[in-house]
Amino acid sequence: MERLATLEDLPKEYVEALTAKNVVPLWPSLRDVLPPYTPKPKTQTIAWKYQEIRPLLMQAGELTPIEKAERRVLVLANPGHKLENMCATSVMYLGLQLLLPGEWAPSHRHTPNAVRLIVEGNGAYTSVDGEKCEMERGDLILTPSGMWHEHSHDGDSEVVWLDVLDLPLVYYAEASYVEEGEKVKGEHSTIPVIYGPGIVPTENFQRNNAQYPILRYPWANTKKSLESIASNEDVDMVQVTYINPETGKDAQNVIGFSAIMLRPNEVLRLPRRSCAVIFHIIEGKVVVDVDEVRHELINSDTSCAPCFAHITLTNQNDTPAFIFVADESPFQKKLGLYSERQRTDV
């Protein structure tokens, strides 16, 4: 491609005259906004080690009372997007949230979609539109856009979870805001188990929440599915996707959620995809190679990779490894931006 003229090639007075009228020449920036063939992601390959961050999170529990934090979160920020912008990728926000016994993170609802992936501790729960979602390690809990939610803790140890939100995208769209709510009074309703494997209620069932029929996806079920898929040796990639059982589509609109199991010592080369991706280790020891960068991850570590990266996941143990995955594919597919490339393509 032809090299184009730069700002410096123009007379200074001319550039100033443009600036004064709030106009800019396209050609000096054209190759940045439309780079040839492959995007130039700001997203860097980063790993956040849980054992390094946990003491800092516990310190936040001593330094800042929940009333002064509302949400006591250390954000996993990607320096490629500048730390203060609180982006893991251009679309995804990640945070580790701490709730101490007896604490309550007050009710609110907001336009960004959120999910929680539970990292440690027992006895906490999130109420989503009044429904009580117990938090156990590895569970995925949805709090979709516009749904009231508050976090409570009746147990006796620290509870930590990973928040995944589409906040960077919604904020960029100038669509991000929150409303304050009221504490759930009296009994919470518990979520009835009305969806099973291949089972949805028939049409005449009164659905409370047809748009998001499942709010809590227990880890035990996900793990069981992965293990039984893995027992079939013909399957190359042992992965399940969290879906909405009423539509068969992704569980949420913007970010996609799935889980991968690596068999003992398995090496898995992922397809190159047009969206960034996040990995969070639920169980095991996994080497994540992203282009030239290698991270060795263990339980509760998190990492991210930019679009079109060459990604290889290697299980270093003689036992299976389990990885929670979040990616931007639902968003990209809806906008017609999604594609895959061969590993041999540039």
Ligand code: GTQ
């Ligand atoms: O728990 O509702 O990490 O509103 C960021 C914003 C968590 C939450 C975050 C939030 C929440």
